[in-house]
Amino acid sequence: xxxxxxxxxxxxxxxxxxxxxxxxxxxxxxxxxxxxxxxxxxxxxxxxxxxxxxxxxxxxxxxxxxxxxxxxxxxxxxxxxxxxxxxxxxxxxxxxxxxxxxxxxxxxxxxxxxxxxxxxxxxxxxxxxxxxxxxxxxxxxxxxxxxxxxxxxxxxxxxxxxxxxxxxxxxxxxxxxxxxxxxxxxxxxxxxxxxxxxxxxxxxxxxxxxxxxxxxxxxxxxxxxxxxxxxxxxxxxxxxxxxxxxxxxxxxxxxxxxxxxxxxxxxxxxxxxxxx
Amino acid sequence: xxxxxxxxxxxxxxxxxxxxxxxxxxxxxxxxxxxxxxxxxxxxxxxxxxxxxxxxxxxxxxxxxxxxxxxxxxxxxxxxxxxxxxxxxxxxxxxxxxxxxxxxxxxxxxxxxxxxxxxxxxxxxxxxxxxxxxxxxxxxxxxxxxxxxxxxxxxxxxxxxxxxxxxxxxxxxxxxxxxxxxxxxxxxxxxxxxxxxxxxxxxxxxxxxxxxxxxxxxxxxxxxxxxxxxxxxxxxxxxxxxxxxxxxxxxxxxxxxxxxxxxxxxxxxxxxxxxxxxxxxxxxxxxxxxxxxxxxxxxxxxxxxxxxxxxxxxxxxxxxxxxxxxxxxxxxxx
Numbered sequence: 001x002x003x004x005x006x007x008x009x010x011x012x013x014x015x016x017x018x019x020x021x022x023x024x025x026x027x028x029x030x031x032x033x034x035x036x037x038x039x040x041x042x043x044x045x046x047x048x049x050x051x052x053x054x055x056x057x058x059x060x061x062x063x064x065x066x067x068x069x070x071x072x073x074x075x076x077x078x079x080x081x082x083x084x085x086x087x088x089x090x091x092x093x094x095x096x097x098x099x100x101x102x103x104x105x106x107x108x109x110x111x112x113x114x115x116x117x118x119x120x121x122x123x124x125x126x127x128x129x130x131x132x133x134x135x136x137x138x139x140x141x142x143x144x145x146x147x148x149x150x151x152x153x154x155x156x157x158x159x160x161x162x163x164x165x166x167x168x169x170x171x172x173x174x175x176x177x178x179x180x181x182x183x184x185x186x187x188x189x190x191x192x193x194x195x196x197x198x199x200x201x202x203x204x205x206x207x208x209x210x211x212x213x214x215x216x217x218x219x220x221x222x223x224x225x226x227x228x229x230x231x232x233x234x235x236x237x238x239x240x241x242x243x244x245x246x247x248x249x250x251x252x253x254x255x256x257x258x259x260x261x262x263x264x265x266x267x268x269x270x271x272x273x274x275x276x
Numbered sequence: 277x278x279x280x281x282x283x284x285x286x287x288x289x290x291x292x293x294x295x296x297x298x299x300x301x302x303x304x305x306x307x308x309x310x311x312x313x314x315x316x317x318x319x320x321x322x323x324x325x326x327x328x329x330x331x332x333x334x335x336x337x338x339x340x341x342x343x344x345x346x347x348x349x350x351x352x353x354x355x356x357x358x359x360x361x362x363x364x365x366x367x368x369x370x371x372x373x374x375x376x377x378x379x380x381x382x383x384x385x386x387x388x389x390x391x392x393x394x395x396x397x398x399x400x401x402x403x404x405x406x407x408x409x410x411x412x413x414x415x416x417x418x419x420x421x422x423x424x425x426x427x428x429x430x431x432x433x434x435x436x437x438x439x440x441x442x443x444x445x446x447x448x449x450x451x452x453x454x455x456x457x458x459x460x461x462x463x464x465x466x467x468x469x470x471x472x473x474x475x476x477x478x479x480x481x482x483x484x485x486x487x488x489x490x491x492x493x494x495x496x497x498x499x500x501x502x503x504x505x506x507x508x509x510x511x512x513x514x515x516x517x518x519x520x521x522x523x524x525x526x527x528x529x530x531x532x533x534x535x536x537x538x539x540x541x542x543x544x545x546x547x548x549x550x551x552x553x554x555x556x557x558x559x560x561x562x563x564x565x566x567x568x569x570x571x572x573x574x575x576x577x578x579x580x581x582x583x584x585x586x587x588x589x590x591x592x593x594x595x596x597x598x599x600x601x602x603x604x605x606x607x608x609x610x
Contacts, residue, residue, distance in 0.1 A: 172328050173361035177422065178349040178378035187374075191365045 028252070034245035035059070042241040058246035066232065068250055075225035075254075077140050078215070079208035082147035083201055086155045089148070091197075094159035095185060099168060109160065112153040120150070120213050131218060138220045146218065147208045155204055162196030163189070199265050202258075209255050226251035278339070278430035278462030279304045280325060285334035287320055287486075294320050295486040297334060302430075302464065302479075307456050310466045311473040312483035312509070318466045319434055321483070325464065326432050327351050339429060349378070354423035355432040358439065360415045362407040362422075368394075369403040372421040379426070393421040396455075413444045420455070430462035437472065449475060470510055474498070482506050504606035507532050513562065513575045515600070520569060522547075528601035528609055535562065535577040537598035542584055545591030549574065554585055565590055 034042050036054045062068065097105045127146065128137075136142030166189065174188045190197065212227040219228055230251050233244040280302040287295040295317045302308050310318040323329040325336060327348035335344045343351050354375070362371050372393055376386040394400045397417040407415055416436060423431055433452070437445045453476050456463050467473055473480050474494045482489045482497065482505075490502040494510075501507035507515050515532040523531045539545070540563060549567035561582040564573040576592055584590060601609040 167359060167361070169357045169359050169361040170363065172348075173355070173357060173422075174363075174374070175328070175348045176326060176353070176355040177375035177426070179374075180349070180378075183378060188363055192363070194365075 031245045031248050034242055035249045037242050037245075039240055039242045042245070058242045059250070062233070062243055062246045062250065066229065068229065071224060071226050071229035071251075072254065074140060074223055075209055075227075075251075078143045078147055078223075078225050079205050081140075082144045082151065082208050083155075083204045085144065086148045086152050086204060087159075087197065087201060090152060090155040090159050091185065091190065093156050094163050095189060097156075097160050098163035098166075099171060109157065112156060116150075116153055124217060128217070137218060138222045138224075140223045142218060143215060143223060143225070146214050147211060150211075150214070151204050151207055154207070155200055158200040158203070159193070159196065162193050162200070165196075166192055195265070202262050202265055206255055206259065278302075278428075280430060280462065280464075281337040282325070283335045283337065285321075285324060285336060286332045287317075287324055287329065288332045293332075293486070295324070298486075298488055300481065300488065300491070302462060305460045305462055307453075307463045307465065307476060307478045308481060309473040309477035309479070310464065310481045310483060311468065311470055312489075314468055316483040317486035318468075318483050320486075322355075322432050322434055322464060322466045326353055326355050328355075352429040353432055354426050354428035354430075355434065356416075356419045356423050356436045358435040360407070360419040360439075362415060362418055364407050367404050367406055368399060368410070368418050368421075371407065371418055372399075372403075372425055375422060375426045389425045390421075393425045396424070396458075397421050397451075412440050413448060416440065416448060417451075420452070424455070424459070428461065430464060433463065433465040435466055435468070437467075438469075445472075452476065471512055474510070480510075482509060500608065501600065502608055504530060504532070504602050507600055507602070507608075513577070516574045517572075518570060518574075522569075523601075526599060526601050529604045530602040530606070532600040532602065533594045533598065535575040537595040538574070538576045539593045539595070540576045540578050540582065540584070541591045541593070542588065543591060545593040547574075547592045547594075549590055549592065551584055551586055551588045551590050556581065563590060565592065567592075 033049070035058055036056070037048070037052050038055060038057070041048055041052045097109065131137045131142055134142075136145070170192070171184055171188060174184045179187065209225075210227070212231070215225050215227045216231055219225070224232075230244070230247050233240065233247045282298065282300040284297045284299060285295065286293065286297040310321060312318050320329060324331050327343070327346060331344060335342055337343060338346075338351055338353070363374065366374065369390055372390045373386050376389060381389075390403075391400070394403055397420060399414070399417055399421060402410060402414060402418075407418065410418065416439075419436070436452075437448050440448060449472060452463075452465075456476075465472075465476060477494055479491060480494055480497055481491050484505055490497060490506045497506060497510045501510060504517065508517070511534055513535050515534050516538070517530050517532050519530050523529060547567055549565035549570075552564045552566050552573050554564070555562040558581065559579075561578045561580070561584075563576045563578070563582075563584065565576055566573050574592070576590075603609055
């Protein structure tokens, strides 16, 4: 029997949901609003909410002072290439764990995930030294490698979950039909897993885009992505809230738009397996 | 060509032996059915032949060549799966064409073979649909189409009809038999349904717990089952078994009589009992008779309509020429 929900109850639930939603979204909204204020209004007490002189001055200053497009391009390259390389590495790995599991498969999966439990700063020193040695410091290549490696466990886990949902008989049928391992993965497994692979790509792109620890520590002027761009505005000579907000807004805008358009895919990706 | 020989083939999963060493010979062009209760190892045996499972020991020879270590793709066999295992992202045409693409046949030959297979299986008008848009029977035909375009040495069927409803099953059974008549290719067919086995096979292999109980033509198995298991498994409804004094009269531990070899009568006969359930089908009538000294009810079949019902006294006469005798080990006494 379906549970009956009264109209009042529904309205209450809706109000609570909106309340929580707004609370979570408020800092982002505040950042966006602040980016249109003057520096004086940005630190005014009591704070002004909507009624101030809207100005684009901060954006002009930010664009003038630093080359936004270069940071944006670095972000796109680092997030995009690291995700794609990660997928290419992870598909065969997830395939073998999903379809030819061994006794140790579960352990390997858990071990991979456990690397995510290590505080990143614990690995900073050795990686920093390796980067100096290999001349990778402040290069996009270096960051692509690090991003790919730190997100690999998540990519493998997500793909593994998707692959597990694909009936093994279909792959066996491909084998009987004369497919080599390579064509089995390219012609049968991958097309069937496209929705899963798409949401994996999307989620990892977002994770790599927002990653700040490694990008801040391993880059300087040359290869900094948008996270470094934001950080460059929290300068020791005093905080310019309005300009910082403008920089932040410019940095999060692309990913926010991407996320908005791919909501459906993302939700499916995050809840996959929970509901069929 | 499709001559398959299993020599001392054994399969274990870890410490558990699913198939103790067995020998089996399948002639070129034969329709062989592996039948047995679930878990008897019949599907595993098929998968060993297909190459989808590795044998633990022994050899498999296909057309004289040792194929034990040959990967499935290279064995020249085609398989139809229980779940059809169609590629959901491809159209029917692409599904059927897939093995040809993998074999890198030229495009014109691919098209020709796909069209031909589609015509044989009545799939021409569905070629551009996806598997999701087809009914169960049509999907099954696509799976068969994908198998026949390769012109394999042998077809392997793994319970291909068990997902279909009863009416469709009968239809597909006939289609597969006709296909075999036309192609004359070796077919190995796995089923737990002894009616499918009896109607389709040239040769039936009865399996139990990984052991081959008997190999023979359907009527050989029906007429001279080697042991009690085969006697009870082949034939529908199953054979009646009697022990004790009735069996002793025939110098046996157990005797078996098929329901169709017992003549019922309301007035006279060798055995007396009382009708439990009676099933009146018009063409046949089945009685489940409770007889003193018998733990299980005895099933009796009579052709046409017979006017006896629940609770009536019934007399039964077994046909003396059709009494099967078994010894203490359950083996047939000649």
